[in-house]
Amino acid sequence: MNKVGVLVLVSGLLLGGCASQQTTAERAQQYEDPKDPLESFNRTMWDFNYDVLDEYILRPTAVAYVDYMPQIARTGLLNMADNLEEPSNGLNNLLQGKLDGTFISLGRFLLNSTVGLLGLIDVASEIGLNREEEEFGEVLGKWGLNTGPYLMVPALGPSDPRSLVGDVVDSSYSPIDGLNFYLGFLRVGIKALESRASLIQQEQQLNSSADPYAFVKSAYFQNLEFKVTDGKVEKSEEEEALEDDIDAFLDEF
Template sequence: MRLVASLALSTALLTGCATVANPDPRDPLESYNRGMTTFNEHVDTLLLRPVATAYREAVPAPVRTGVSNFFANVGDLWSFVNNVLQGRGEAAGNSFIRFNVNTFLGLGGVLDIASEMGIDRYRQDFGLTLGRWGVGTGPYLVLPLLGPSTVRDAFALPVDTQGNLLNHVDPLSARNSLYALRVVDLRSNLLRASSVLDSAALDKYSFMRDVFLQVRSQAGEANNPDEDEEDTNEGVLPEEPFGDASPRKKPGAARP
């Protein structure tokens, strides 16, 4: 971790002096963010993508689906807490029911029984909870290893970390193994999207920034307390803008 922090800091220092002509108003830190994006892409190329590719080739699809379901189920409990903090009764109830049904009937969440029962998923995090009560997103910010974020979400990250059930797993070796598997699972789910981006003639940085901010903005608008509950039940996490092994639902819709 010290080595990663040192490399990330070096990248930030080397790129922080560069200036960007006509920066996007949403992205005043663009020179730093582009440098950090380059650092993250190097880590991805050298480590994450090869491991995720090997994982996808070696592990059967049903097992990978079970792994994704397990981590999505863990997230449902934290979504329940944030839905409660946002005063969203129906969403909180669904999150609570989903977690219990999948934990006790779905082999700890490996099977997504709740979705088969038509119980919708309402994904939330503490950044969206802050937004629900009027805290602005602040500038776009690329975090070392974690990727796209905003200043608000970066400050909310320690709370999200503490709220994650994985953070309370003992012993430490088991916790770290679960975190590593989670990273590999997420990266594996994005391999196809990465291939599309790599083959497209576009500015990947601007594309990813715009997609992230648009999805996050839509989630914030959905959480606007001035909107009718019927129209605001869903908050969507932006961490997987191209799709997720655990689908999300809107009420009445078929379930990235």
């Protein structure tokens, strides 16, 4: 599983809580989302992920990891985990016709795996070879495949059929996952802990929202679109017309 993969996974565990006073059934009846035909089931899994898995397992583990693991060790472990994903980044860049990204990812993997002591030190970034992260789910999106229905997967969090297939394919690229299950599991665990730790500061904001479930679902699909379009999200005609009017107004001053 890659970096969206893990970050989205952890976000689902964090945000699965029921912040409003309404019951799951009452909230589910408020609106119908064509992207979320399984909303009743998804909201139940949302509550389970947050109230049980995150509260008793993931969050305490992430807090302990941050408190007791030296920062230099955390950085090294995360660098190693990221380095093991470079082969999948390279292939996914290639499948999208991004040759520059392909060579950068492969160069990063070779350089960090050797000079960087198996990825412990991110030497490549120090010389300007910044990470070109791509997922197979993004490749499928580029090829025109829709996400399918929104899914709140038990223990995994927000997802969709396209992303799930992408995660499976990305995992098959990893040289460690194919050779040693335990090292592959460690890689995913490190990414999950770091991602969960990075979300601690956002807990209050998320828990205070009227409907965290709907908020995160919207953010999830926006994030997928952002990745597939490489940040070039298409605007509606109304939005473009409004921006033109604003620009014309400002030009008068």
